[in-house]
Amino acid sequence: MKKMMLGLLALFVLVACGGKYLREAEPDEVFDTKEYGILVFSVTFAENKFQEKELYFDLVGDTGGARELRVDPDDDLVFAFVAKAGYYRIRNIKGVNNSPAVTRAGSTKEEREIYTERQWSFAVEPGKFNYVGNIYIKDFDHQEGLNTKFQVSQEVYTLSAQIELRSRLADLVRLKDERPVYATYKLPLITRLMEEANSDKARALDYISKAKQEQAKEGYGDFAWGVSIEEVKSYLEQKNQEVLVLSATHLIDNTRAMNPVEYFFAAQEGRSLLNKVVVHLDKAGYDQVMTSIIQKYGKAAKQEGESLLWFTSFSKITLENKENELLLTYEGVGVEQAPRPGLDDLIK
Known part of the structure; x- marks a missing residue:
């Protein structure tokens, strides 16, 4: 031009x-x-x-x-x-x-x-x-x-x-x-x-209707934020996944023992509702994981130490580069709950 x-x-x-x-x-x-x-x-x-x-x-x-x-x-x-x-x-x-x-x-x-x-x-x-x-x-x-x-x-x-x-x-x-x-x-x-x-x-x-639909469908994989631990457990078992229930607010999909997926639930009015998922990944796959995240969530990410944070309307996605593994965490958040990336946070 x-x-x-x-x-x-x-x-x-x-x-x-x-x-x-x-x-x-x-x-x-x-x-x-x-x-x-x-x-x-x-x-x-x-x-x-x-x-x-x-x-x-x-x-x-x-x-x-x-x-x-x-x-x-x-x-x-x-x-x-x-x-x-x-x-x-x-x-x-x-x-x-x-x-x-x-x-x-x-x-x-x-x-x-x-x-x-x-x-x-x-x-x-x-x-x-x-x-x-x-x-x-x-x-x-x-x-x-x-x-x-x-x-x-x-x-x-x-x-x-x-x-x-x-x-x-x-x-x-x-x-x-x-x-x-x-x-x-x-x-x-x-x-x-x-x-x-x-x-x-x-x-x-x-627009308002679509925003509400967007909130309802945000979460991890097939699970929207706020589904119960019973629903998650039942669905995973129907998929023949190996499920370990550690407590009323914590279960693990241990189908891939080296790359487990942890599901965390918040106790609300006697129910345990999904609000966080932690995926354990191989450290050697960092570049592939980064490419996948950027394609889905873009280059606007906040950096905190060794971690990168992305935000959607109702989710926070964190990639942590640990000594022996990568941790990819999905967490449900309110729209105003956390500081979101700005112009200074664009990944070059």
Whole structure:
């Protein structure tokens, strides 16, 4: 890319309203982390033959705040804002096209407005860096066939674009290096990619429902946090695993004697409910284990001594490099229970 600049610059922020909802960070600024978080995303617009002019899009909060942003062909921009907690959308991608293949004119002097109804939605949580992904505008075609349809004003035909969503943690490294003001905020980092948005207001309810489903399914393997010791024991025995019950709150799957899996349970109102699992692994497999964890949980990890810690919404994953073995621990945690990795904790 010929341009590697941050989309934070005022040059690219053409319209700003509702500053109390969306604003750029200022040096030494202090904001209420109970109400505001940091929003980070990026847009990549690859050069192509059929759309050689800039595009505009809106960043809009469901309860307030709006920005119109600009991206030019061959741009790779990282956008970051101090954002009031809530739900936001990226929508109304539009521009003009002067390609004769699109305008059906004899020269590039003719222009047609183009726009797409495709949009994305995401939540900003307070007191966190919220990385929601990279929008990759990969290609345009003067015919239908790519995954995003653009309407052409005054015409009955359309053109299409290939627009993809991806996670690119290098965006956070760029943000830290190129706009160090954001690195001064020692906030935990969460990565939750934006999703295709419905055009109605049911999107927020859908998001809450999915969050609850996510909490219910978090845990270890086939077990969600909070299942009883009886359920775990019964399931393992049905799988012909060798189960050793050490106490009312502790059992071991000893099927692989050199690599046992320990299950720990918290006593609650007369029941023992799963809240931690410890997997014993061969020390020689460190690189393979690291690769697997990074693929699943990403490079945002806190380092504490010889241990690395990853966090999901409701789990803490710890890899301990012991003298004779590796310990991989999964533990159920509340969303606010532990300090989570920030920009300084990205694994290089």
